[in-house]
Amino acid sequence: MHARVYRTRMSEEQGDTSMIAGTRVFRIEETLLEPPAINPPSTRHALFAILIALAALLHVATIGWGDLYNETDSQYAGAAREMIESHQWLLPTNDGLPRLQKPPLLYWLIVLSYKTFGTNEAAARLPIALAIVVTVALTFLIGERLRDYWQGFLAGLIYLSCCGTFLLGRII
Incomplete structure (x- = not known):
């Protein structure tokens, strides 16, 4: 099983453009930052x-x-x-x-x-x-x-x- 990483955009006043929001365990390795696959x-x-x-x-x-x-x-x-x-x-x-x-x-x-x-x-x-x-x-x-x-x-x-x-x- 692979861990799924959720990345979220933070506001510009916090300075960083992305951070790891949390992880979940799924059967398929995915990322939300990539364009949706077929x-x-x-x-x-x-x-x-x-x-x-x-x-x-x-x-x-x-x-x-x-x-x-x-x-x-x-x-x-x-x-x-x-x-x-x-x-x-x-x-x-x-x-x-x-x-x-x-x-x-x-x-x-x-x-x-x-x-x-x-x-x-x-x-x-x-x-x-x-x-x-x-x-x-x-x-x-x-x-x-x-x-x-x-x-x-x-x-x-x-x-x-x-x-x-x-x-x-x-x-x-």
């Missing part, structure tokens, strides 16, 4: 907001670019469409055949996106894009917890800048 929580919030905005710009704003990449993407999107048509929520099917390659949560999220935004490629990709944004946020929070908010910011940027994150995040 508040770490506001810096933290700004870095977090920048990271989330960048993730949303790269992934959510670009979900409408291009068609579904391959046959597998179309099958996953088609299985979610069939869930809506058949009202069969527990067993995803495509052309009547069970699709058990992925857990049903992804299909349910695609169905929710279809019901909200219509049946299209962008709506099929939206749950994956939002999952990437959430993963970037969690990466920031874990990095902050292990070290500090700058390390969390850098960890989130590194995850976001990985080629696999950008390319594979567009595949259902």
Whole structure:
């Protein structure tokens, strides 16, 4: 623990321009004569907001670019469409055949996106894009917890800048 020193201005008739008024024990070493520093929580919030905005710009704003990449993407999107048509929520099917390659949560999220935004490629990709944004946020929070908010910011940027994150995040 560090002692915090309060310095106060004395009047000119006393002659001295500053004196030590008293001390207190705080966890952070500070002085009142220095200009106020940038508040770490506001810096933290700004870095977090920048990271989330960048993730949303790269992934959510670009979900409408291009068609579904391959046959597998179309099958996953088609299985979610069939869930809506058949009202069969527990067993995803495509052309009547069970699709058990992925857990049903992804299909349910695609169905929710279809019901909200219509049946299209962008709506099929939206749950994956939002999952990437959430993963970037969690990466920031874990990095902050292990070290500090700058390390969390850098960890989130590194995850976001990985080629696999950008390319594979567009595949259902």
